[in-house]
Amino acid sequence: MKPFVRHEGLVAPLDRANVDTDAIIPKQFLKSIKRTGFGPNAFDEWRYLDRGEPGQDCSRRPLNPDFVLNQARYRGASILLARENFGCGSSREHAPWALEDYGFRALIAPSYADIFYNNCFKNGILPIVLPAPVVDQLFRETEASPGYALTVDLEAQTVATPNGEAFAFEVDAERRHRLLHGLDDIGITLTHVDKIRAYEARRRQETPWLFL
Amino acid sequence: MTARTLYDKLWDSHVVDVAPDGTALIYIDRHLVHEVTSPQAFEGLKIAGRKPWRVASVLATPDHNVPTTGRDQGIADPVSRLQVATLDANCREFGLTEFRMDDARQGIVHVIGPEQGFTQPGMTLVCGDSHTSTHGAFAALAFGIGTSEVEHVLATQCLWQKKSRSMLVKVEGELGRGVTAKDIVLALIGRIGTAGGTGYAIEFGGSAIRALSMEGRMTICNMAIEAGARAGMVAVDEHTVDYLHGRPYAPRGALWDQAVAYWRSLRSDEGARFDTVVELPAAGIRPQVTWGTSPEMVVPVDGRVPDPAEAPDAVKRGDWERALQYMGLKPHTPVSEIPVDKVFIGSCTNSRIEDLREAAAVAKGRRVAAGVKLALVVPGSGLVKHQAEAEGLDKIFKEAGFEWREPGCSMCLAMNDDRLEPGERCASTSNRNFEGRQGQGGRTHLVSPAMAAAAAVFGHFVDVRDVQ
Ligand code: SF4
Numbered sequence: 159m160k161p162f163v164r165h166e167g168l169v170a171p172l173d174r175a176n177v178d179t180d181a182i183i184p185k186q187f188l189k190s191i192k193r194t195g196f197g198p199n200a201f202d203e204w205r206y207l208d209r210g211e212p213g214q215d216c217s218r219r220p221l222n223p224d225f226v227l228n229q230a231r232y233r234g235a236s237i238l239l240a241r242e243n244f245g246c247g248s249s250r251e252h253a254p255w256a257l258e259d260y261g262f263r264a265l266i267a268p269s270y271a272d273i274f275y276n277n278c279f280k281n282g283i284l285p286i287v288l289p290a291p292v293v294d295q296l297f298r299e300t301e302a303s304p305g306y307a308l309t310v311d312l313e314a315q316t317v318a319t320p321n322g323e324a325f326a327f328e329v330d331a332e333r334r335h336r337l338l339h340g341l342d343d344i345g346i347t348l349t350h351v352d353k354i355r356a357y358e359a360r361r362r363q364e365t366p367w368l369f370l
Numbered sequence: 371m372t373a374r375t376l377y378d379k380l381w382d383s384h385v386v387d388v389a390p391d392g393t394a395l396i397y398i399d400r401h402l403v404h405e406v407t408s409p410q411a412f413e414g415l416k417i418a419g420r421k422p423w424r425v426a427s428v429l430a431t432p433d434h435n436v437p438t439t440g441r442d443q444g445i446a447d448p449v450s451r452l453q454v455a456t457l458d459a460n461c462r463e464f465g466l467t468e469f470r471m472d473d474a475r476q477g478i479v480h481v482i483g484p485e486q487g488f489t490q491p492g493m494t495l496v497c498g499d500s501h502t503s504t505h506g507a508f509a510a511l512a513f514g515i516g517t518s519e520v521e522h523v524l525a526t527q528c529l530w531q532k533k534s535r536s537m538l539v540k541v542e543g544e545l546g547r548g549v550t551a552k553d554i555v556l557a558l559i560g561r562i563g564t565a566g567g568t569g570y571a572i573e574f575g576g577s578a579i580r581a582l583s584m585e586g587r588m589t590i591c592n593m594a595i596e597a598g599a600r601a602g603m604v605a606v607d608e609h610t611v612d613y614l615h616g617r618p619y620a621p622r623g624a625l626w627d628q629a630v631a632y633w634r635s636l637r638s639d640e641g642a643r644f645d646t647v648v649e650l651p652a653a654g655i656r657p658q659v660t661w662g663t664s665p666e667m668v669v670p671v672d673g674r675v676p677d678p679a680e681a682p683d684a685v686k687r688g689d690w691e692r693a694l695q696y697m698g699l700k701p702h703t704p705v706s707e708i709p710v711d712k713v714f715i716g717s718c719t720n721s722r723i724e725d726l727r728e729a730a731a732v733a734k735g736r737r738v739a740a741g742v743k744l745a746l747v748v749p750g751s752g753l754v755k756h757q758a759e760a761e762g763l764d765k766i767f768k769e770a771g772f773e774w775r776e777p778g779c780s781m782c783l784a785m786n787d788d789r790l791e792p793g794e795r796c797a798s799t800s801n802r803n804f805e806g807r808q809g810q811g812g813r814t815h816l817v818s819p820a821m822a823a824a825a826a827v828f829g830h831f832v833d834v835r836d837v838q
Contacts, residue, residue, distance in 0.1 A: 174685075174688065175685050176689065180783075180802070181804065181806070184810070185807075189450055189453050189785065191409035191410070191453055191456050192409075193413075241685060242565060243564060243598065246598065247500065247804060249500040249514040249515060250406075250516070251518060254516075269565060271568065271598060272598070272600045273513075276519075277518065330532065332391045343518070343530065344521065344522050344525045347525075347526040347528055353386050353395070354397070354526065357397055366628075367621035367625045367626075368399050370426070370621065
C-alpha cells in the first residue's frame with residue numbers, strides 16, 4: 159500500500175448526500191477479477207451519457223457535460239469534497255479502487271458509511287471527517303475559485319486552505335500509523351500468531367461446537 | 371458484574387488482543403464467500419504464498435452472477451462466467467466448501483448460511499457483502515467487510531475492529547394485519563435515516579420483534595445496514611433454538627445441549643445500558659413504500675409522494691428534487707396511483723419460504739395485471755425453491771402469471787440478465803432503491819412481499835390490507 163503523509167491537490171466538489179457505492183462504481187464492473195482499472199468507470203452512470211459496459215474504451219464515450227467531474231476546471235482533481243454518509247450501500251471495495259484509480263488520494267465529508275470508510279484505509283485513501291459547516295465553507299470556496307487546492311497533512315492531522323486557514327481532523331491512531339507507513343495489515347496481524355492460537359485453544363475448550 | 375448488552379457479550383468473547391488506541395483484534399468464527407468480492411482476495415493470498423487459516427470456517431457459493439433460467443446451459447456472459455469459474459477454482463485449490471451453481475443447496479449467501487445452520491448464536495460471522503448483518507438475527511455478531519478484509523480473514527481468522535456504539539430499537543406492541551417485518555425496518559429507516567445507525571450496532575427488541583419468526587428477524591437485521599449500522603442483532607429465544615435444531619451444520623447430541631445452554635445466555639442483561647434507544651410502536655406501522663432513491667425516502671402506502679418544498683433543509687431538498695426527477699414522480703401523488711412495469715420478489719431480504727408464502731397468499735386465484743411486463747419470483751436458495759414447490763407455491767405463482775426462477779440475487783442488483791430497462795418502474799422486495807441499482811435508469815420501489823404481489827396483480831401499489 160502507498161503511504162500517505164502529506165498531499166496537496168486540486169479539489170472537486172460532489173454536492174449530494176448519501177452517494178452510494180452503486181453510484182461510485184456500478185455493478186457491471188464488479189465482474190472483474192482484477193483490482194485495477196476501475197478509474198475510467200468511476201461514477202459511470204453520472205459521468206457518461208451512454209450505458210457503460212465492461213471492456214469499453216471509455217475515452218470514446220460521450221461525457222455528460224452536467225456532471226461536475228467532467229468540468230475542465232476539476233480535471234486532475236485528487237481531493238474529493240462530498241456530503242454526509244458518503245459511500246453508503248454495498249461493501250464493494252471496488253469503490254475505493256475506482257476512486258484511487260481515478261486519482262483521488264483524499265476525501266473530505268461530514269460523515270461516511272462505515273464499511274466504505276474502512277475500505278479506504280486499506281487502499282491508501284484518506285477519508286477525512288470535518289464538521290458540516292466547515293465542509294459547507296470548503297464547497298463555497300471550491301466553487302468560487304477555480305484551481306482551488308487543499309493541503310492534507312496526515313502527520314499534523316490538518317487540512318489547510320490556500321489562504322492559510324487550517325482545520326484539524328481526527329483519525330484513529332492505529333489507522334493513521336498504518337497509512338503513514340503504508341503497512342500491510344495481514345503482516346501486522348501475523349505477528350500475533352501466538353495470541354490467535356491461544357485464543358483458539360481456549361475457545362475449543364469452552365465452545366467446541368464452533369470448531370466442527 | 372456490570373450488566374452487559376448482547377453486543378458487549380459477543381464482542382468480549384471474541385477479543386484476541388487490543389492495540390493501545392483501543393482497536394481490537396477479534397476472532398472470526400465463520401466466513402461466507404461469494405464470487406464478486408473474493409477473487410482479488412484469493413489472488414492476494416496466492417501472491418503472498420498464504421493459505422486459509424481455518425478451512426472449515428468458510429462456506430462459499432456463487433449467487434450474484436448466476437442466471438435464473440437455463441442453468442444447464444451455463445452462464446452466457448463470458449465475464450460473469452469467468453468470475454464464477456474463478457470462485458470454483460479458488461475453492462478447489464484451497465479446499466474450501468462450495469455449493470456450486472448446480473448444487474441443490476446453492477443460493478444467496480445470506481439465505482444459505484442460516485438455512486444450513488452454518489450461522490449460529492454467539493458467533494462472529496463475516497462476508498464480503500454488506501447484508502451480512504442478516505445473520506445477526508441469530509444473536510451473532512455479523513457484518514460486511516471489503517475485499518482486503520476478506521483476504522485478511524482468510525489469512526489470519528481475525529480482523530481489526532473498533533467497537534461500535536450500541537443502539538436498542540424497541541418495537542413494542544402488535545403489528546397490524548398485513549404489516550410485516552419489512553414494514554418495520556422501512557419505517558425505522560424512514561424515521562432515523564440511512565445514516566441514523568452509522569457507528570452503531572443495533573439490537574432489535576420488544577414484543578413485536580419477539581413475536582417475529584426467524585425469517586422476519588432476518589429481514590430486519592438484513593436492512594440494518596440500510597440504516598447505516600454495520601450489524602443488527604436479536605436475542606436468542608425459542609424461535610432461534612427451534613429454527614436451528616437438526617440443520618446440517620448445527621451441533622448434535624451432547625454438543626447441541628451444551629450449545630443451547632450457552633446460546634440462552636445471549637441476550638442483553640436486565641439494566642444493560644445502550645448509547646441510544648429508539649422506540650417504534652408496532653401499532654402505528656403501516657405497509658411501507660419507498661418513493662425515492664434512498665431507503666429513507668419512504669411513506670406509508672396510504673400516503674403521498676412528498677414535496678421538496680417541505681424538506682427539512684437545503685441539502686435534503688436538493689436530494690428530494692433529484693430523486694423525484696429520477697423516479698419520474700410528482701409531489702403529492704398518492705402512492706396508490708403509482709403504476710408498476712415490473713415486480714421482483716426475491717433477494718436476501720425477502721426470498722425465504724415465509725416471504726414466498728405471503729406473496730403467494732395474495733397472488734392466489736388472481737392474475738398479474740395486463741400492464742405489468744414481468745413479475746419475477748426468485749427463491750433465495752435451491753432448498754427454499756424445493757420447499758415452495760412441495761407446498762405448491764410455484765403453481766400458484768405460475769397460474770397467476772408470475773415467472774418462477776432459479777435461486778440467486780437476480781434483479782436485486784441486476785448483475786445477471788434480470789434487470790430493469792431505463793425508465794421502468796419496479797415494485798421490489800429487495801433492500802436498495804439506489805439509482806441504477808436494478809438496471810441503469812431503472813426505478814425501484816421497496817415493499818414487502820405481500821405488497822409486491824398486490825402491486826403485480828393490480829398494476830399499481832395498493833394497500834395490501836384491503837386485498838387480503
Ligand atoms: S440479494 Fe441483493 S443485497 Fe442480497 S446479497 Fe444479493 S445482491 Fe446483495
